[in-house]
Amino acid sequence: MGMEIFGLPMMYYIAMVAKVLVAFVFVLLTVAYSTYAERKIIGHMQVRLGPMRTGWHGLLQPIADGLKLFFKEEIIPAQASVFAFLIAPLIALIPAFITFAVIPFGGVIEVAGYKIPLQIASYIDTASGKVYDLNVGALYILAMSSLGVYGIVLAGWASNSKYSLMGGLRASAQMISYELSAGLAIVSVFMLSGTLSLNEIVNQQSGLWYVFKQPLAFCLFFICSLAEINRTPFDLPEAETELVSGFCTEYSSMKYAMFFMAEYANMITVCALTTTLFLGGWQGPLVGSFALLGPVYFVAKVYALIFFCMWIRATLPRYRYDQLMHLGWKVLLPLALVNIVITGIIGHFIN
Amino acid sequence: METLFFLIISLVAIVSAIMVISCKNPINSALSLILTFFCLATYYVMLDAPFMAAVQVMVYAGAIMVLIVFTIMLLNIRVNATQKHAHKVALSCIIGFATLINAAFIVFKSRAAVPAGPYTSNVIKQVGHTELIGKEMFTTFLLPFEITSILLLVAIVGAVILAKKKL
Structure with a gap:
């Protein structure tokens, strides 16, 4: 690949752009079709058919929804703080997407004699064949997910409506308290792996997945993540019966759609992170000989977890606010701490 | 390449730092402060300290600023632009200028230490x-x-x- 820019071959840049595009399109398509899948799955679980009219078995429904939202009238409330009101959907959406920069979705594949690691923020040393990625990848994801709360808080405050404000306050209190438990739950994984690099964590799970070594941490992390992204049964910020539609009550048209996209993109991120940390990422049988199987396993695991989220939504009713706080601070947080202590003691005796 | 990146980030950092003190709406000031913290995190990355960068975003931008934004929202501070504080402005100008001279002195007189x-x-x-x-x-x-x-x-x-x- 003759040309070099800033000491790196041309192919590096081409591969980088291709990886970004593939990941972005994958997330966007999954966002669009998980709205469809959610309606369809919950429909069948409740002995209904779900969307049937647009296209074969309603397959064009997400496109129709998108078009409808796109052509709706855009309303900005007269008393709103305009700048914060306009920027809030973007602040909610962007962190949801950029977390995918560090998630490894495959091993190393070879294209035209050039090795490409299937992780956006990574670099392969061609001499030794070792893949370097962001060595604080897991912390990066936690940091980005803690920024998503601003979108919701600002949306609630800037709308200048009491329902929105209540929704925004609930959301931020919930996200801050559950973020803590989620962070503590995965500390025990890092104690086993000895590294924060997601690529290394996936490589270490080629034998036994961490879900079998850390079942409690897996449960805690998944529950806390559901609460952090405001999914049922923790969707109090948008409780229709109490708050109309929570923080996005005053939003319309594409801005409303952006909050929805952010919610589903966050769900995909959480499922991808759970897959990476606990379910072995792209590892699976025969992945050593066929590197292209890696992304297939990864996507299959992520989709299975997304299905699990929807299943939970169809099964469980919503928590009450005091129950939510009780669960977060008095049950999940102590359990996460106990799990760290147990992991430490066992690790000490094994070594 | 790295110098160019540094200059761009510095520009964003300085502009957002000025916005923190010049915005009339306290919420917009808080948002600019978050942007400044982000630029600081970028500096940590460039100094080979990725852990510090992640912690900077997680703790300062993610937790402390959320509390500050909360407080501003719940106190519901009214924008009071008509008040003028001429003597306070003059005093802070003097202090700011002295700090600037001090900083310039440190930057130009001392050597960068390994x-x-x-x-x-x-x-x-x-x-x-x-x-x-x-x-x-x-x-x-x-x-x-x-x-x-x-x-x-x-x-x-x-x-x-x-x-x-x-x-």
């Missing part, structure tokens, strides 16, 4: 920044670390007692 001691940038790159911080914190600096955690615990207990008179 990090002394066993932790050179090569060691940091080989062992890893996070590992080194963790090791030092839990061996050499264990006592200060524990004292800090006890201080924080005392602060939490104090806050609970202040907020809840009847326990």
Whole structure:
């Protein structure tokens, strides 16, 4: 690949752009079709058919929804703080997407004699064949997910409506308290792996997945993540019966759609992170000989977890606010701490 | 390439820092402050300290600023642009100018020091920044670390007692 820019071959840049595009399109398509899948799955679980009219078995429904939202009238409330009101959907959406920069979705594949690691923020040393990625990848994801709360808080405050404000306050209190438990739950994984690099964590799970070594941490992390992204049964910020539609009550048209996209993109991120940390990422049988199987396993695991989220939504009713706080601070947080202590003691005796 | 990147980030950092003190709406000031913290995190990354960068975003931008934004929203501060404080502005101008001269003096008169001691940038790159911080914190600096955690615990207990008179 003759040309070099800033000491790196041309192919590096081409591969980088291709990886970004593939990941972005994958997330966007999954966002669009998980709205469809959610309606369809919950429909069948409740002995209904779900969307049937647009296209074969309603397959064009997400496109129709998108078009409808796109052509709706855009309303900005007269008393709103305009700048914060306009920027809030973007602040909610962007962190949801950029977390995918560090998630490894495959091993190393070879294209035209050039090795490409299937992780956006990574670099392969061609001499030794070792893949370097962001060595604080897991912390990066936690940091980005803690920024998503601003979108919701600002949306609630800037709308200048009491329902929105209540929704925004609930959301931020919930996200801050559950973020803590989620962070503590995965500390025990890092104690086993000895590294924060997601690529290394996936490589270490080629034998036994961490879900079998850390079942409690897996449960805690998944529950806390559901609460952090405001999914049922923790969707109090948008409780229709109490708050109309929570923080996005005053939003319309594409801005409303952006909050929805952010919610589903966050769900995909959480499922991808759970897959990476606990379910072995792209590892699976025969992945050593066929590197292209890696992304297939990864996507299959992520989709299975997304299905699990929807299943939970169809099964469980919503928590009450005091129950939510009780669960977060008095049950999940102590359990996460106990799990760290147990992991430490066992690790000490094994070594 | 790195210099260009540094200059762009610095520009964003300076503009957002000016916005913090010049915005009329306190929420917009808080947002600019978050942007400044982000730029600081970028500097940490460029200094081979990714752990510091992640913590900077997580703790400052993610947790402390959320509380500040909360406080601003709940206090509902009204924008009061008509008031003029001529003598206060003059005083802060003098202080700011003195600080500027001081900073310029430090920048131009002193030499950039290579990090002394066993932790050179090569060691940091080989062992890893996070590992080194963790090791030092839990061996050499264990006592200060524990004292800090006890201080924080005392602060939490104090806050609970202040907020809840009847326990």
